[in-house]
Amino acid sequence: MDLMERTVVRCAEGHVFSTASFPMQQLDAGRIGPGRLIRCPRCTRLRHAVPVESAELLELKRH
Template structure:
């Protein structure tokens, strides 16, 4: 089994974390957008999360 690619995401509460799975699924013929429901490790709740650019995140800090 190869190494898994990780995606850096930001949840609706603003927490930034990486995840091994961030599926880009489709509903019917159209995409549902870049966001997904994923369990945030910081607030331990299912939250809407979107991918973030790592370089842009580092510039904000």
């Protein structure tokens, strides 16, 4: 059983996948933005990825 919350993200190449590790780091007083560098399982490269919006997730599930 996976007790970690998973985040659905889209990499810079457009691949959508879920990840258990999507750190929301802080830089001084301001956030550095929603994107993070993580390894995409489809293209196997370190890519910039952003969380997928809830409405977009529903649209993806319909297709």
